[in-house]
Amino acid sequence: MRDFSQDHRALSINTATVRKSRGQDLPLTDILDACARHGIPAVSPWRDQVAAVGLKTISAQVKSLGLKLSGYCRGGMFTATDDAGLQLARDDNRRAVDEACELGAPCLVLVVGALPGALAGKAAHKDIAHARQQVSDGIAELLEYAKANGMPLAIEPLHPMYAADRACINTMEQALDVCDALDPGKTGALGVAVDVYHVWWDPKLQAQIERAGHSRLLAFHVCDWLTPTTDLLNDRGMMGDGVIDIPRIRGWVETQGFNGFSEVEIFSTGNWWKRDHDEVLKTCIERHRSVV
Amino acid sequence: MRDFSQDHRALSINTATVRKSRGQDLPLTDILDACARHGIPAVSPWRDQVAAVGLKTISAQVKSLGLKLSGYCRGGMFTATDDAGLQLARDDNRRAVDEACELGAPCLVLVVGALPGALAGKAAHKDIAHARQQVSDGIAELLEYAKANGMPLAIEPLHPMYAADRACINTMEQALDVCDALDPGKTGALGVAVDVYHVWWDPKLQAQIERAGHSRLLAFHVCDWLTPTTDLLNDRGMMGDGVIDIPRIRGWVETQGFNGFSEVEIFSTGNWWKRDHDEVLKTCIERHRSVV
Numbered sequence: 001m002r003d004f005s006q007d008h009r010a011l012s013i014n015t016a017t018v019r020k021s022r023g024q025d026l027p028l029t030d031i032l033d034a035c036a037r038h039g040i041p042a043v044s045p046w047r048d049q050v051a052a053v054g055l056k057t058i059s060a061q062v063k064s065l066g067l068k069l070s071g072y073c074r075g076g077m078f079t080a081t082d083d084a085g086l087q088l089a090r091d092d093n094r095r096a097v098d099e100a101c102e103l104g105a106p107c108l109v110l111v112v113g114a115l116p117g118a119l120a121g122k123a124a125h126k127d128i129a130h131a132r133q134q135v136s137d138g139i140a141e142l143l144e145y146a147k148a149n150g151m152p153l154a155i156e157p158l159h160p161m162y163a164a165d166r167a168c169i170n171t172m173e174q175a176l177d178v179c180d181a182l183d184p185g186k187t188g189a190l191g192v193a194v195d196v197y198h199v200w201w202d203p204k205l206q207a208q209i210e211r212a213g214h215s216r217l218l219a220f221h222v223c224d225w226l227t228p229t230t231d232l233l234n235d236r237g238m239m240g241d242g243v244i245d246i247p248r249i250r251g252w253v254e255t256q257g258f259n260g261f262s263e264v265e266i267f268s269t270g271n272w273w274k275r276d277h278d279e280v281l282k283t284c285i286e287r288h289r290s291v292v
Numbered sequence: 293m294r295d296f297s298q299d300h301r302a303l304s305i306n307t308a309t310v311r312k313s314r315g316q317d318l319p320l321t322d323i324l325d326a327c328a329r330h331g332i333p334a335v336s337p338w339r340d341q342v343a344a345v346g347l348k349t350i351s352a353q354v355k356s357l358g359l360k361l362s363g364y365c366r367g368g369m370f371t372a373t374d375d376a377g378l379q380l381a382r383d384d385n386r387r388a389v390d391e392a393c394e395l396g397a398p399c400l401v402l403v404v405g406a407l408p409g410a411l412a413g414k415a416a417h418k419d420i421a422h423a424r425q426q427v428s429d430g431i432a433e434l435l436e437y438a439k440a441n442g443m444p445l446a447i448e449p450l451h452p453m454y455a456a457d458r459a460c461i462n463t464m465e466q467a468l469d470v471c472d473a474l475d476p477g478k479t480g481a482l483g484v485a486v487d488v489y490h491v492w493w494d495p496k497l498q499a500q501i502e503r504a505g506h507s508r509l510l511a512f513h514v515c516d517w518l519t520p521t522t523d524l525l526n527d528r529g530m531m532g533d534g535v536i537d538i539p540r541i542r543g544w545v546e547t548q549g550f551n552g553f554s555e556v557e558i559f560s561t562g563n564w565w566k567r568d569h570d571e572v573l574k575t576c577i578e579r580h581r582s583v584v
Contacts, residue, residue, distance in 0.1 A: 115535055118519040126537040132495065163493035164535045165519050174495050201455035203424065203466050227410040227456050231540045232521055243407055247420040264512045 001251045004262070012070035013281065013286045014221065014265035015049055017142055021277035028053050031277070032061050038281045042068040042261045044219075045103070047096060050085045059102050070261035071154065071193065071219045072096070072105035075232055076167070076234055077113035079131045081124045082122030085116065086134070086213065093142045106260070107154040107218040108146065109193045110139065110240065111167050112291050113204035118165035131168045140189070142183050147189045154218035156193040159201075172199055172208035186215040194253060195221035195265065197236055200244040206252050214257035222246055222292055224264045234269040238279060240291035293545045296581055298553070302333035303580045304362035305573065306513065306557035306569070307341055313569035320345050323569070324353050330573045334509075336551045337387060337395070351394050362403040363485065363554035364388070364397035367406035368459070370430030371423045373416045376583040378498045385434045389443045395549065398552070399446040401485045401509040402431065402538065403459050410457035423460045431482070432474050434487065440479045445473065446510035448485040451493075453524050464491055464500035471508055486545060486555065487513035489528055492536040498544050506549035512584055514538055517557045526561040530575060532583035544582065554584055 002195035004010060007103065015031050028049040035043055043062075051060050062069070075096040080086045100108040112135040115123040137151065146153050155175040169175050175192045183190040192212055199205050209217070224242030229235050238248055264284045266272050273282050296302060307323050320341040328333055335354075342350050354361070367388040372378045377395050392400040404427040407415040431445065438445050449467040450459035467484045475482040484504055491497050501509070516534030521527050531538055542554065554577045558564055564572050 025484045072549060105417070114309060115519075121519055123535045126535050128535075128537070159453065160451060160493040161521070161524075163303055164517055168493075169496070170493055199463055201420070201452040203458075203462070224454055227407075227413055227415060229453070232524065234451075243410060243418050243420075245420070 001247075001254050004292055006289070007041065008288050009041055010262050011285065012042055012044055012261035013040055014044045014073065014263050016046055016073070016203040017264050017266045017284065018277040018280050019049070019271070020133065020273035021275075023274050024063050028058060030062060032058070032064060032065055034281055036065040036067060038285060040285070042070045043210055044069060044071040044073055044109075044265070046073045046261050047099065048098065050103075055099055055102055060181060061177055062103060065146060068134065068261075069105040070102055070263045071107050071109045072100040072103060074111050075142065075153070076108045076110040079113040079116050079134045079168075081116045086138070089138060090141060093138070097142070097146050097149055100151050100247040101149050102104060103191045107152040107193070109154045109156050109219060111156055112139070112169050114163060114165050114168040124163065128163065128168050135168060136181070138169060138235070141180060143182055143190055143246070151191050152218055156195060157193070157198055159198040171202055171204070172212065173204055176208060176211055176216065182223050186213070188215050191216035191218040193219035194249075196246055196249050197221070197225060199225050200225060200249065204222050205249065209252045209256060209272040215233055217253055217256055217258045219263060220250065220253055220260060220278060221263045221265045231238060231269065236266045236268055238272065239264070239287040256263065262288060264288070293546050296584055298330065298581070300577045300580050301333055302554050303332055303577065304336055304366065305332055305576060306555050307337040308338055308365070309556050309558045309564070309576065310569040310572050311341070312565035313567075314413040315566050316349050318569055320350060321353060324350070324357055324359060324476055326569055328357040328359060330577060332573065332577070335559070336361060336363040336364045336365055336401075336555050339391065340367045340548040342391065342395075346389055347394055347524070354395060354409050360553075362393060362555045363401045364392040364400050364458055366401045366403050367437070368433065371405040371408050373408045373427045376557055378430070379513060381430060381523035382433060385430070386437050389434070389438050389441055392443050393441050397443070397484070399444040399483070401446045401448050401511060403448055403450060404455050404461050406455060406460040412538070415456065420455065420460050428470055428473070429461060431470060435474055440473070443483060444480060444510055446485040448487060449490055451490040463496070464492055464504065468500060468503055468508065476501070478505070479509050483508035483510040485511035485513060486541075488541050489513070489515050489540055492517060492541065497541065500547060500563055501544045504548065509545055509550045511547055512542065512545055512550060512552060513555045513557045515556065524559065526559040528558045528560055530558060530564065531543040531579040538584050554580060
């Protein structure tokens with residue numbers, strides 16, 4: 001297992017972590033500058049943050065700052081109630097692949113979607129098995145386009161509390177079943193993003209990380225699970241402030257040969273988004289070295 | 293599959309559902325009277341509600357009203373940081389078995405516990421595998437006492453969002469692994485409580501219900517998953533108001549021969565606990581007949 005205690009060369013910041021500074025939206029340009037200033041070598045930007053500035057501008061800034069990417073957030077949301085909706089998702093996902101290529105991302109992270117309409121508070125139906133089939137079909141189709149463009153797809157299993165509205169792939173086992181069905185040769189074109197927040201509870205986690213192996217482990221995300229957790233989406237904890245045994249999980253991932261970045265992804269309306277982003281980044285560095 | 297549309301003879305009310313009426317605590321005596329008044333044939337009382345009145349009083353009232361029980365809530369919380377804590381849990385669980393016997397419950401429901409201290413906001417450690425071992429050991433020991441007293445134990449897998457603080461058994465598969473280890477003969481002494489709120493998301497749910505079979509399916513609980521869900525504990529929905537395909541899951545359970553009560557268990561600070569309990573019970577009856 002790699003020693004993180006001496007430096008932060010393996011640290012990446014998911015840009016949602018400092019989406020806000022002192023409660024105010026922070027432009028991605030400022031986020032990238034701040035990461036570079038703190039000697040953070042990598043980032044994983046969100047599409048909406050890129051779009052707010054402009055893809056070409058961000059791409060140029062990333063290159064000029066010498067930043068690497070640990071992923072691009074995000075494609076997915078494959079489910080819909082009709083063909084027109086599926087077509088919109090297909091087109092949007094292809095654009096996401098194009099953007100990931102332009103930015104030099106090592107993978108496009110997929111949050112696959114769930115019951116159509118549920119995220120807006122009104123699910124169009126309750127057939128999660130059907131949603132899962134649409135997701136599998138959507139990934140299969142996008143995979144062809146992504147392979148042609150050399151962009152690996154990383155399915156991110158989301159915590160089961162998001163099964164209704166954000167992602168109906170909710171365990172590593174389920175994600176790997178999709179990988180095995182669509183990429184039986186383990187070509188590296190399709191794999192998983194392991195976010196400890198989503199999977200830490202899973203009694204089969206170690207076994208499924210071993211099953212994934214090096215070729216399927218495309219990204220590793222960290223934050224922490226707080227007790228109590230006061231919001232289902234935006235109350236993630238800073239590493240060390242919660243109950244997740246992060247080093248144990250990182251050990252399992254690295255035993256498989258994972259050698260990529262440890263990406264900090266924290267959504268925190270009530271705490272970290274209220275603080276100054278420089279303080280947040282300093283804390284990420286300190287915790288990366290001490291508890292990840 | 294049974295037809296619920298014509299009557300509510302298969303309905304049970306978990307007494308937490310009407311723990312409060314118009315925001316005020318409602319004594320269990322009043323809850324039992326109200327259930328009987330509405331022709332609801334069964335209840336599943338909580339230990340704290342029983343204790344607040346007195347076991348003998350409640351036992352006599354249950355019998356005089358002719359109410360059946362669908363379960364008794366709850367034993368469990370097997371984890372601790374030291375032997376003294378484990379002994380306290382052991383003693384308390386034996387008392388829970390005794391109470392369940394006195395009340396004539398068909399099973400004692402187990403919410404097994406998780407990381408010690410986490411429920412109070414400060415976990416003593418992060419070793420969920422160790423907690424799971426303590427749980428398995430605790431169930432094994434309690435099982436002997438429960439068998440000697442003729443009281444079946446129903447492990448309730450809780451949603452993974454409770455893995456840190458309430459129960460580290462989080463899937464049907466995991467619960468059934470424990471059942472198979474401790475009761476390989478499927479004697480009926482150990483099984484599961486299937487609460488749709490906790491398991492609806494699980495892609496392996498149907499398969500695991502089939503694996504459980506008649507001898508392991510000891511209780512069936514219903515409510516609904518709301519989108520959005522605004523609180524991790526106390527924002528459960530009334531059946532029909534959320535995204536769970538309850539009839540589908542009930543069909544799977546009944547295919548295995550389950551013929552017990554459909555128990556409504558709703559924790560709802562913001563909605564149902566604010567209403568008058570008679571309105572809540574009427575709604576439970578109506579939804580039981582129309583959407584369960």
